[in-house]
Amino acid sequence: MLLTIQPEELTKHWYEVFEQIEWTEVLLFLFYVACIFLVRAVVLAISRRLSKKRMFRHVDSILRSILNWATTYGILLFMIFYFSESGWMFNRLFDLGNVEITAFLLILVILIVSLANRAAKIITRYILPNVYQRYHLDRGLSYTFDRMFHYTVMAIAILVSLTTVGLDLSALTVFAGVLGVGIGFGLQNIASNFISGIILLFERPIKVGDRVIIDDLIGDVDKISLRSTVIKTIHNEHVIVPNSYFLEEQVVNRSYGDPRMRLVVPVGVAYGTDAEKVKRVLLQAAQEEHQEGGVVLLDPEPFVNFSAFGESSLDFELMVWIANSNQIITTKSALNFRINRLFAEQDIEIPFPQRDLHIKSMPEIKREY
Incomplete structure (x- = not known):
């Protein structure tokens, strides 16, 4: 005792x-x-x-x-x-x-x-x-x-x-035994998160400052403690996630290894538009954005994908590589602004869905008196 x-x-x-x-x-x-x-x-x-x-x-x-x-x-x-x-x-x-x-x-x-x-x-x-x-x-x-x-x-x-x-430290063996019984009966989750926290700090599948995606929630790792990890979302909300989640579930880490990321900007133009002209304008937008901020990379080179013949438009995709995945939203917005301005200067029409309604006249029904 x-x-x-x-x-x-x-x-x-x-x-x-x-x-x-x-x-x-x-x-x-x-x-x-x-x-x-x-x-x-x-x-x-x-x-x-x-x-x-x-x-x-x-x-x-x-x-x-x-x-x-x-x-x-x-x-x-x-x-x-x-x-x-x-x-x-x-x-x-x-x-x-x-x-x-x-x-x-x-x-x-x-x-x-x-x-x-x-x-x-x-x-x-x-x-x-x-x-x-x-x-x-x-x-x-x-x-x-x-x-x-x-x-x-x-x-x-x-x-x-x-x-x-x-104090003789051997006297604390009683507490160790009580703690072991507690872990066996009711502290499994706490022990699991504690061990997971140690693994996260040493193995580092995620680290402070990484941009991660968890269940469609995008945020940066703000703090890793021994029980939980704090994720700061792009809306400045703080989400507390148990450490065991990162070892048991699928987590997208945009900052793991290579910080570069490919960005895809979809755009549609009206039927009858010169496809080669659209390609040149999209590549020009990528070039100008590179000169403006340097986030858009020219190596690997930007690429224009003619993706499909849509119902109301010719569908293209401008694919560029950016230097920092944390700037994907701002870069995509800047490219959209630039593309919209260049299309207006080059008289390239961005269509909207159209539906033609044909009304068929019904034959007259003769009435018998």
């Missing part, structure tokens, strides 16, 4: 610890904490005024981050030193294995884990990006390294915090 104190005994023991608290010290401590928050509020108010000036526009965000960090850990350290001579800080709250857990040990564990979490975020935000830029790593691989580094630091911090309080 990890907990060696019965609930009744635990309640009685905590009541005894509660009686040892000197409330005058607690009130004075809360007063000091309130003063710290008051100073923080004054400094932030001054920084907000300074940030309105162009020279100090980044001061507010930087100072806010520093103050949040200093306030959180400053209060925890101040609490440890302020109550260092108080008996209740080091009195036993409960037993975990062979270790007596006190309020001091709980605060120390929180301090170690939170410091590790903050340090990991600072390193992944300000230090590692310079390393990625130096070795020309793409966004997806950089994100994978960030996640693995963060999870590794947190795992080490938890192990260090547990050993710091003197």
Whole structure:
């Protein structure tokens, strides 16, 4: 048994610890904490005024981050030193294995884990990006390294915090057994998504920044966590997809391997139009779009496909390759505008469906009287 104190005994023991608290010290401590928050509020108010000036526009965000960090850990350290001579800080709250857990040990564990979490975020935000830029790593691989580094630091911090309080890690085998039973009975989906998240981060069939299609939903991979993946659609909607979906279902990844993509622009012209002229105009549209933005590629060369003799039109398809699949919508729209303008200049008619209705007269019926 990890907990060696019965609930009744635990309640009685905590009541005894509660009686040892000197409330005058607690009130004075809360007063000091309130003063710290008051100073923080004054400094932030001054920084907000300074940030309105162009020279100090980044001061507010930087100072806010520093103050949040200093306030959180400053209060925890101040609490440890302020109550260092108080008996209740080091009195036993409960037993975990062979270790007596006190309020001091709980605060120390929180301090170690939170410091590790903050340090990991600072390193992944300000230090590692310079390393990625130096070795020309793409966004997806950089994100994978960030996640693995963060999870590794947190795992080490938890192990260090547990050993710091003197906890024998073998005592946690009971929790491991309970977790195994939970996975067997009711946590299959969570375990599956967790393992799938690890596979996605290492195998990388999708990565952050990829343009994917899921059930006719087009979006970019915004975040890959251990349980789910966030897809940001082209309409700025965020869709949360379980990680196991990407390993079990068919997913179209437009950014996988080669970012280039072939774009097909269908167009119909009236019967009687010179087909060679239509071909020249469509190729001219592709050439002009290449010169305009460079998204349309000339290698592979654009191609005009005479696809069919339609009911009301001669059907053509302009096939071009674009450099970035993320720009397929804007490029197709630009080509349509350009084709419509060139057709108007060259007197090429774009027909609309027509139906001829023939009314057949009925023979007169002679009436007999």
